[in-house]
Amino acid sequence: MTAPQANRLAADIGGTFTDIVLETGSFRHTTKVLTTPRAPEQGVMAGIGQVLDEADVAPGGIDVFVHGTTLATNALIERKGARTAFLTTEGFRDILEMGFEKRFEHYDIFMDKPDPLVPRPLRIPVRERVSGRGRILAPLDAEQVKKIAGDLKAAGIEAVAVGLMHSYAYPAHEQAIRDVLHEELPGVTVCLSSEVCPEIREYERFSTTCANAYVRPLMSGYLHRLQNMLDERGVNCPLYLMMSGGGLTTLDNAAKYPIRLVESGPAGGAMLAGHVARECGIDNALSFDMGGTTAKICLIEGGDPERSRSFEVARMYRDSKGSGLPVRIPVIEMVEIGAGGGSIAQVDDMGRINVGPSSAGSEPGPACYGLGGDNATVTDANLVLGKLDPDNFAGGKITLVPEKSNAVLTRDIGDKLGLEDFWPAVGITEMVEENMANAARVHAIERGKVIGRHTMVAFGGGAPLHAGRLAQKLGIGKVVIPKGAGVGSAIGFLLAPLSYEVVRSRAVNFSDFDAGSLNSMLDDMQEEALGVVREGAGARPLVTTRIVELRYVGQGHDLRIPLDDRPLVQADAATLKARFEDHYREIYGLTIDNLDIQSVSWSVTVATESDDPAQARNPAAIPMERLNGSRHIYDPGLAEMADYPVYWRFDLQPGAEITGPAVIAEDETSTIVPAQFTASINSFDYIVMENRGGGSA
Secondary structure: OOOOOOEEEEEEOOOOOEEEEEEEEOOOEEEEEOOOOOHHHHHHHHHHHHHHHOOOHHHHHHHEEEEEEEEHHHHHHHHOOOOOOEEEOOOOOOOHHOOOOOOOOOOOOOOOOOOOOHHHHHHHEOOOEEOOOEEEEEOOHHHHHHHHHHHHOOOOOOOOEEEEEOOOOHHHHHHHHHHHHHHHHHOOOEEEEEHHOOOOOOHHHHHHHHHHHHHHHHHHHHHHHHHHHHHOOOOOOOOOEEEEOEEEEEHHHHHHHHHHHHHHOOOOHHHHHHHHHOOOOOOOOEEEEEOOOOOOEEEEEOOOOOOEEOOOOOOOOOOOOOOEEEEEEEOOOOOOEEEOOOOEEEOOOOOOEEEEEEEOOOOOOOHHHHHOOOOOOOOHHHHOOOOOOOOOOOOOEEEEHHHHHHHHHHHHHHHHHOOOHHHHHHHHHHHHHHHHHHHHHHHHHOOOOOOOOOEEEEOOOOHHHHHHHHHHHHHHOOEEEOOHHHHHHHHOOOOOOOOEEEEOOOOEHHHOOOOOHHHHHHHHHHHHHHHHHHHHHHHHEEEEEEEEEEEEEOOOOOEEEEEEOOOOOHHHHHHHHHHHHHHHHHHHOOOOOOOEEEEEEEEEEEEEEEOOOOHHHHOEEEEEEOOOOOOOOOOOOOOOOEEEEEHHHOOOOOOOOEEEEEEOOOOOEEEEEEEOEEEEEEOOOOEEEEOOOOOOO
């Protein structure tokens, strides 16, 4: 007897579009709807209704729903979170403002630092102190905490972050403060740094806890409203949330720690790119995800996206490192710039075209949407250059108005620079592509990688429009555009494992290595991670990954070293030291003799096991003759508009081969095949574009 097919649903809320994917066995139904920023759940439910109707699937027939959203990120960027207070050890209220005590721009005397999420009057010192070894130097003044609670109630505080010195290891005082606040301030969100980020380095710990408290009322309210609407509609399956580290978590955990959802949408895209790289046998891939608001670039080796333990949200100064809010969470390492379809273009005081980071979003959207937008955007430029079909945008759900695009491009760019006809649009697209190319170059150079040795995996509604030209600028010879590229991040959600990472800071000099006490700590951490993963995992096998961060005693930076999946033994002190020194030598070219090593933090991740994907094949070439008309498109090589033949993607069978220039159209996006490229369809229906001429442009 054949097992019933699984119906799996995914939704990705972006700044401009909300993407919905429904997988019914081997079939995939997709749609794009405009994001409804004032009530995001309404856009999600509208998109779900469309794909369920298209697939003829009843709401009760959904087996699992995976969701990712930019709401937490946007709340931090736009400063639209809860009114938040911060309670900390007396004498340390200004850590949030002092930060790392570094200038991210040395030579700008007018440099502005990002304002803390919590202003100084709401950063309140508490009388207590615990030493780094756990000795109580000053007991907690519970009566003072009660008085503070009364002041917070009068001030209309909606959320409280609590971060005390050394509470990552000794949380008793934080827990006592929480008990008082819950009693005195019922209904107010309280977040403890010992739960949100139990790690050393107080600035990052405090910043992460404040950010979690700041967005938790918003995110918790949204998630529970969405759950209620799903229940009312009859979608009663498990709901999982995509985390920034590439794994899935439960709704309850996401509502408690919403800071882990920052960058959840881009993380789904990186998971898709890694999966495509494994399918296509690509060792070194460059993930290129361009949507309506931003473009994201990520390096992938061996099918695994690069990961990090820290991230900056809302960089405010030329995307400079240090100009944002640091959060310490598991995250996929990527660079993100304001270069999406809705990014607004303008001419600055020096006569240069600037694109982004401001975006027209979904309300009112680009001018060509006809919804009241009055700024020149990348989408307007692409429409004027013929890259978009005005009658078949977003599957025909939005009819574009070229006249409105021409008007704003002429007013905002052409008249100011003396450019006529299609040249203002050319200026915008060349600038946005150069911005993306520069971001990719810098990202690769910072990691010691040669960008031209990578294969690009392009997805998102905007990426296939620009991927060929971007590849030319970067000297990349091959581009893969997977099936369903226009809703790639949502597809990536369905590929992500259910997983959870637990981190604990514990300093251990390896000359005093105690395997027994470390095993006890690691077992507790594994049980905590299992508590999040176990129920949703069902019968699926689980994989445990354990990492220790090591450094030489006295140093300020550490290296991540993998642990074997077994209990530690005393001999592991020497084994781990050897691994650390091999890695240290690989990075710095030397080791330091006769110096002890020290652990900083330990992490345990429990995840469902991922299956190895089937391998794609490249069938024998079949020249294509069936056209779907032609389109007048700007050709960068000719520097003029030219007729491009148009092919409908779903007419192309595996083995089909197209010589550029050409357009391959589909509902959610269109792929522009430059004149120097040949496009073929592999056995998974992926478009594989290869540069016949080589070199960069």
